[in-house]
Amino acid sequence: MTQPINLLQCGIQWLCQLQPCQLCHSDTQWQHSVCQTCWQQLPWRSQAVQRQEMQIQVTFDYHYPINRIIQQFKYEQQLHYQLLLVGALKQLSYPKIQAIVPMPISTARLTERGYNQSLLLAKGLARHLNVPIWQPVTRLQQHAQKGLSRLERLEDIQQQFQIQNAPKIRFRRVLIVDDVVTTGSSIHALKQQLLKLGCQKVEAVCLASAE
Numbered sequence: 001m002t003q004p005i006n007l008l009q010c011g012i013q014w015l016c017q018l019q020p021c022q023l024c025h026s027d028t029q030w031q032h033s034v035c036q037t038c039w040q041q042l043p044w045r046s047q048a049v050q051r052q053e054m055q056i057q058v059t060f061d062y063h064y065p066i067n068r069i070i071q072q073f074k075y076e077q078q079l080h081y082q083l084l085l086v087g088a089l090k091q092l093s094y095p096k097i098q099a100i101v102p103m104p105i106s107t108a109r110l111t112e113r114g115y116n117q118s119l120l121l122a123k124g125l126a127r128h129l130n131v132p133i134w135q136p137v138t139r140l141q142q143h144a145q146k147g148l149s150r151l152e153r154l155e156d157i158q159q160q161f162q163i164q165n166a167p168k169i170r171f172r173r174v175l176i177v178d179d180v181v182t183t184g185s186s187i188h189a190l191k192q193q194l195l196k197l198g199c200q201k202v203e204a205v206c207l208a209s210a211e
């Protein structure tokens, strides 16, 4: 039974490779929708980042063209970049986890944008790691941060994350997926809620880190 599926997959892969690279539009696709040169020239990052006493795995530095690609993926409905971005996340090696928790966005953001970009990334990675998506924490809209002290800002971020009423399923080892990490305060705030839910190990991965 496996042979026809393999043949189909080979066929799809072969057809994809005849398509032009999504970045340079000149060479043909090599993997994850881009050509070999474009893939190699992406601003790959070799080290994890340390934020809020947490080691966060990161694929790229937030430099061109990845910064532009992430902005288009996030704000301009350029969802075809999902192949490239998930493909990049797959390059990392992951600890043993039971579920993936995408960084939640507020209902207001979701209505405005139409999708949660972190959920799209998480879905691709969940398929690759063969684990479910878990979304036990919701996010309220962010208040205007202007004029708030650093401490008030952190408190406000912490309060944005709310545990949903008694989730039926619970996992102990989870991986948070987010697009860009800057201060790491939202990952930290989400982690605190997951710990309250009984998680023992909370890891995090981001596409890119901006200093």
Ligand SMILES: [Zn+2]
Pocket: 021, 022, 023, 024, 025, 026, 027, 034, 035, 036, 037, 038, 039
């Ligand atoms: Zn290319």
